Amino acid sequence: MTMESILNLARAGRVGRIVSVLRYRHLSRHLRARQRPLSPPGKERLVAALTKHYFRDPPDYLSTQAGKKDLDDHVIGRTYVDRRTIVPWLDTLFRLDGAKIIEIGCGTCSSTVALAEQGAEVFGYDIDEASLAVGSERLSIYGVKADLIKGNATEIPAAQIAEVNAVIYFATAEHMTLDEKLSSFSAVWGSLHSGAYLIVVETPNRLWWFDSHTALLPFYMWLPDDLATHYSRFSPRFPFNERLRPPVTAQTLLSLTRTGRAASYHEFELSLGGLSALQISSLNRWNRGNLLQFAKWFAVDRSFEKWLRRHGPRVGNAFYESYLQLAIRKP
Secondary structure, X not given: OOHHHHHHHHHHHHXXXXXXXXXOOOOOHHHHOOOOOOOHHHHHHHHHHHHHHHOOOOOOHHXXXXXXXXXXXXXXXXXXXXXXXXXXXXXXXXXXXXXXXXXXXXXXXXXXXXXXXXXXXXXXXXOOHHHHHHHHHHHHHHOOOOEEXXXXXXXXXXXXXXXXXXXXXXXXXXXXXXXXXXXXXXXXXXXXXXXXXXXXXXXXXXXXXXXXXXXXXXXXXXXXXXXXXXXXXXXXXXXXXXXXOOOOOHHHHHHHHHHOOOEOHHHHHHHHOOOOOOEEEEHHHHHOOXXXXXXXXXXXXXXXXXXXXXXXXXXXXXXXXXXXXXXXXXX
């Protein structure tokens, strides 16, 4: 390695640290000390597992710029963000070390690693066998344990829910059908013990004017599903803009839902009952303890969020933010 290469790496490291300080809140020493490193051989194993099991369609996707970015995000990006945001926020609600957590939609276990390395006992559910295969490999690479179960969110035993500190829908609620959401939210809420949490993270809010999750289009989440299917061809996001084609069938609509169709306070009110008296904590609000995050929210999101609150029912401010990232404590 040349001296110039070493200097470039050093500069990149300094820039990364500066960005981290600006973007994220301070990470406590006890959380940072438990993080497991990803070795170069481990990274190679993870890339191989993702390439074999997860990134299967379309065949040339990983050779595109978007595909390369997506792969890098699945290898290190998601775990890094989870460690800097979701994990420290959860640790303010209940101590992760020794906690029992059901993670619905564990996928390839980026978030599962971030939870398990902190000492949490995690039960990860997902409907996709390929994702679970990658997840099992990722857990092995990092040297942590979790119970991975192939199953739908509606199939979790009530007795298991009653024993945990939290049930987390991790970037999952937006991929569930309406019946799945209503059934699962109702069952979880009915089975949680007092003081435990129903938690939703990284789910786009259906009320928001711009869909930054699925179509990258304005007002897309407001469209009925059949119209959204037809309109998907105008999306700038590849391969989403080529995946859905008329005629609109039940399978097409399910494919749209599995890609992501958001959620709002309506499903929670139907499943949990009145929301106004419940204790609801917001990850978005916690993140705004960082000055850069606060400035972004104040400049970009605050006005529309305020408009929604003015015209909507009293259900808690967290239900009017651009993404639903909230923890509801069982009384």
